Amino acid sequence: EAQVTQNPRYLITVTGKKLTVTCSQNMNHEYMSWYRQDPGLGLRQIYYSMNVEVTDKGDVPEGYKVSRKEKRNFPLILESPSPNQTSLYFCASSLSRGPDVGEKLFFGSGTQLSVL
């Protein structure tokens, strides 16, 4: 089954404790992206990757890191989480890298992160 798998589904942590949210897709997609969803702000793009070893900042990259060492994996790293990073996070992948990417995006189930 084609899917994007995020782990964990829920995560509670404390300020400053490094964490990684994993994202894996089994569709051989080149394009992968991370979004955060906050009430009243919609989804905002954090980072995206057009291919292995190619990553770029989205609209809200501060406080986050990503890596793309393999095509299937795109982990999101919070080196020193802060309470303002409490949010619902979505990973997505797409066969398309063009402007129609929104039509072909596969989203993960989301990770609800709470930073105390």
Place this chain on the structure above:
Amino acid sequence: AQKVTQAQTEISVVEKEDVTLDCVYETRDTTYYLFWYKQPPSGELVFLIRRNSFDEQNEISGRYSWNFQKSTSSFNFTITASQVVDSAVYFCALSEGETSGSRLTFGEGTQLTVNP
């Protein structure tokens, strides 16, 4: 810079009423794509429709219809004879240009509640 505005934060209707969700966008590109997504209470994001900037034809799919008007930079979504299962958060999104599919900008979302 691209921007999407969904001014209606919450809408509440009674079953069988028609409801329209507004979406206004800003872009400097002549080529762009518009999307609508549905996020039911279970949290996953479901793609509903794509429109490109060269196709202003309105579209109907069952009880759903979309009205794209470039003159007012709007891409509104109407649900006819609403049902309880339509209760969800609905997002409008925009992607610009020939190759910038990497930048998918979402609106703030509209929470639709359909009461029995």
